[in-house]
Amino acid sequence: MPDCPALFIGASASHQGKTTVTAALARHHTRCGLNVRVFKTGPDFLDPMILERACGAPVYSLHLSMVGLDACRALLAQAAREADLILIEGVMGLFDGTPSSADLAATFNVPVLAVIGAHGMAQTFGAIAFGLARYRDDVPFHGVLANRVASARHAQMLSETIPDGLRYCGHLSNADDIALPERHLGLTQPDEVAGLDARLERAADAIAQTTLAELPPPVHFDDATLPAPPRLLDGVHIAIARDAAFSFVYPANVDLLAAMGARISTFSPLANEPAPHDADALYLPGGYPELHASALASNERTRASIAAHVERKKMVVAECGGMLYLLDTLTDIEGTRHAMLGLLPGDAAMQRKLSRLAMQRIDTMHGAMTGHTFHYSTLQTPMQAVLHAAHATTGAEGEALYRHGSVSATYMHAYWPSNPAAAAALFRGESL
Template sequence: MSKKSRRGLVLAAPASDSGKTLVSLGLGAALVSRGQSVQYFKCGPDFIDPSLHRQVSGRVSRNLDLRMCGASFVRDSFARHGDADFVIVEGVMGLFDGGETSTAALARALNLPVVLVVDGAACGESIAALVYGFTTFDPSVNISGVIFNRVGSEGHYRLLRESVESHCRVEVLGGIPRHDDFVVPGRHLGLHMEHDGPFSPERLGVMADIVDSHIDFDRLHVLAGPLPQPPEQPTAIRTVQQPVRLGVARDAAFCFYYEDNFDLLRAAGAELVFFSPLVDTELPPDLDALYLGGGYPELYAAALAANRSLREMIRIRAAEGLPIYGECGGFMYLCDSLVTAEGEEYPMAGIFPVRAQMKKSLARLGYRKARVMKKTLWPAGTILAGHEFHYSEIDAMPDRVERAYQLDDGRMEGYCCNNTLAGYLHLHLGGNFGAAAHFVDFCRTGGRAATERLS
């Protein structure tokens, strides 16, 4: 497909659990099987859907979050990484949920049409009222097509299609039948991660065939919007004499990262060195700092505990002053121990003198603005944007451990111990121009100082 014919759309739904992720994966798999390159984006802060997107497209999926990053950064990321034949932006929750940070707001910011995935399982003619309401609620949002999901039969599909076409000014692009391969078991953070393997190549092939035979791809391409040409100039990279070697924990236990953060850190002068706390018995050599992201340490607590040599090495390097940054699951790993939902306790790195305990229900959820309280990775007073979503809580942190941030809801969050900063907040560095550079500069000075103390 030529660059002039590159197309894209936002895939949204009236509500959560309508099947938009499954339809998104099926659409992408069908397009790939037709020989087209597909680039995914995800509306909002979710880590899980982008992992599944990558399974289908073979390309890194990006988060587009107006709340954390602002419209300018979002548009730039979209233009910079949307260099594919077809772009799918998967929405979050219901189309209009979230107001100024909703899927609808993102569609407006990107000037893309919306295709609405509607669960038709328990609907007849009434589905037209639902679709009519969505298509007329906000005229600034261009809902150009509808895909029905969980359709019971050909007769059911005809009923749904004729009802919508009779009452709504929107095209029906097809209806996906109920099928065992269009169901995925849940996980407390949403869908399964890529590491869990719910979508084998064979299953993705079946999904592609189902979508290919039930969706009008010719009309889909017509209704999808044209895409801006990617900028010719790459992201500017600071000229530095020597890059900062930043060790990044990345495996099945630590897999929640915003890819744009990696890009921003590289552009600021960081060399990312990936390692696995599950299998690597020692840290990579000559590191200036560590970055432990979120994920599922509770599912791999036994294996993390069994890797005693790495836990001990991280604890020693922290005591020596190596800059270490941990988010959510990474923070849990840096605590004394982790207690699973079943009550089993496992030793962790032991930098913070508390236990992290899994709970049966959600502990925290929501966007946060954080003001840095003391100079660490960032100068005091820096405002950072992030998101909380976790099922664990820690014991009361001793007063002697300094607090890192004050959140916009008044709470103190995040903790500092020597040059280690960790907490439950997942930060997006795109929300603060200069945050990545401050991060790298601190790691350069702090990490080199720690190395000099060793020599």
């Protein structure tokens, strides 16, 4: 029955600095020689990249619906057995969504550190802190951290607003130069942030000046494991596109493929690397193909290798950006139209407003598979859906799943451990 110090980093809303604070905590305790495991609440690819850089270990998702209660329990138990500290970054505001970050923190009794962006704020800071701490009795509360503080005097004013019985953990300053840059799908990818490690070091230095420099109290986690998945992909070679254009991959998805017996390799379309000739299936994940459309359009070795793979009727699984790459054309945000691989009929166009953001589930002959969708593009295609996902809570119609020859394509980012049999069917080209 493992116990481990743990902290849940929540906030009053999105864009308060949760990822910066979580990364700062991870880097501070890692450089103190501790084994730190970090998790991200909900469906996210970009925050975990930053957090992995901060702690040096893969960052897995926790979500009571998408990942499931039993899997969350097993992931936390494994981390508690191996780590000196567990950090869980929340999503949106603490009580936003169904299920919410607060639901996750309450389920596993992990105390919440509330991050509040204090710019343009004084006494109201205390009211927000009080509300977050007292809104639900079942959510354990560790304390509050002020972020983006303007001056020492501002910090003093904020600390004086905290009601008795609440812990003020300190502040991070605007002057620390630690905020992480963003773009349309969220944070910028780590390799594109100039001086990221120096920024993380500054953030860790700032955290070291707060009460959070010390470990939080231990949390008890029930011992739990999940049964090994069936080896439905024994002998199957799956090649995954991995680079700055195709980087939205859940570590748990890759783990599952390997646990089911698949041999995994990677290739980079951006580097014009060919897909392996001996691959039985390709996985083209989401990412930022729209930012690299010119290079992708002109990289003939990759283009020819994927076309040859499809011509040999070998399987391709394409999600979101991976699907856009296979279309006839992709029009970027500036209105420039780029020829893509032409292996799926249709045209996509980027837009400045969000097209869809929702938790999704898709019902297959193997049962339900969970996931999410988040994209800024629209698609025009003559393809007819073989299945439609549904909104996870409202049941409204969600993303289409297309089958075109040996290609399965959808905007939905599926969480494959939620249904290993359905995931294996995708890569074997079997009925769903």
